Amino acid sequence: MSKTVSQSKKIALVVILAVAAAGYYGYSKLSYVKTLSSEIKKITPFKDEQLDLDRVVVTDKNFTLALTVSGITSELKNIDEFKSHYDEVALNYICQSSNYDDQFEEGYHISMHIKYQDEPSKTFSRIYVSKDECTERNI
Numbered sequence: 001m002s003k004t005v006s007q008s009k010k011i012a013l014v015v016i017l018a019v020a021a022a023g024y025y026g027y028s029k030l031s032y033v034k035t036l037s038s039e040i041k042k043i044t045p046f047k048d049e050q051l052d053l054d055r056v057v058v059t060d061k062n063f064t065l066a067l068t069v070s071g072i073t074s075e076l077k078n079i080d081e082f083k084s085h086y087d088e089v090a091l092n093y094i095c096q097s098s099n100y101d102d103q104f105e106e107g108y109h110i111s112m113h114i115k116y117q118d119e120p121s122k123t124f125s126r127i128y129v130s131k132d133e134c135t136e137r138n139i
């Protein structure tokens with residue numbers, strides 16, 4: 001009986017440690033996404049529009065930030081000016097933010113896929129950035 005109680009305590013301890021580890025992992029991922037979201041909200045807009053982080057997707061060596069842009073539509077007359085602005089701003093943001101250093105060190109490419117908030121089936125812009133590109137541009 002004593003052996004069974006001791007074995008049950010070991011199993012309970014292992015389960016508690018596993019739950020704590022999973023909780024910490026989830027918390028750290030949530031905290032990281034909140035940090036990214038906060039940074040993205042600070043990206044300088046072209047006019048009055050705003051970027052919001054929708055989700056982060058990690059696949060085979062791609063780290064993708066799925067964003068939405070509000071305040072503009074695909075029908076805007078000077079949409080190319082907006083796109084050019086965000087191509088440059090996104091490249092600078094990704095290269096300058098230390099939040100992507102680990103992904104770059106692991107060989108990931110960082111992507112930003114920006115959709116219109118009011119037209120979710122339409123893509124505003126897709127930006128792909130590699131560590132080499134940041135190095136080449138001295139950003």
